[in-house]
Amino acid sequence: MFLHCKLIMNSSGCRSSEVKGNTVRTCDREECVYSRAAFMKSEVLVLYFAKSAELTGIKSETISVQSELSTLQLWQELEKLHPKLSAVRDQVVLAVRQEYVSLGDQRVILRDGDEVAIIPPLSGG
Numbered sequence: 001m002f003l004h005c006k007l008i009m010n011s012s013g014c015r016s017s018e019v020k021g022n023t024v025r026t027c028d029r030e031e032c033v034y035s036r037a038a039f040m041k042s043e044v045l046v047l048y049f050a051k052s053a054e055l056t057g058i059k060s061e062t063i064s065v066q067s068e069l070s071t072l073q074l075w076q077e078l079e080k081l082h083p084k085l086s087a088v089r090d091q092v093v094l095a096v097r098q099e100y101v102s103l104g105d106q107r108v109i110l111r112d113g114d115e116v117a118i119i120p121p122l123s124g125g
Contacts, residue, residue: 040067042110046078050120052092055084071096071106074116085118093119 047060065077071094079085094101095117096108110116 041065042067042114043112044110044114044116047115047117049118051088052085052118052120055087056082065110067111068107068109071101071103071108074108074110075103078118088120091121093121095119 041064043062043064045062048056053059097114
């Protein structure tokens with residue numbers, strides 16, 4: 001069953017579009033395939049620990065972000081909300097659904113209710 005979505009026109013000139021499952025397709029060429037999640041938003045719970053909680057002044061919050069984005073884009077969204085987080089950017093690790101993810105180009109697909117944790121660096125003694 002196909003559902004109609006917004007018309008997408010890409011560089012190859014494809015103009016027809018349809019939604020099937022989790023993918024928006026405009027023709028059958030590989031360059032015409034887009035993820036529907038890139039156009040949607042999700043409400044996620046962000047957990048702040050240690051220094052990140054100190055910098056934000058909160059331990060958790062629910063935010064609305066694009067459903068599909070890179071981990072760097074996710075971090076940038078958090079920095080927009082809490083500019084002081086930039087102080088720990090190179091020191092923290094993110095966990096999405098309790099799985100560590102590196103900060104960079106790695107793509108994540110978020111669903112409503114997912115947890116994103118800001119994990120401080122581990123220190124020993």
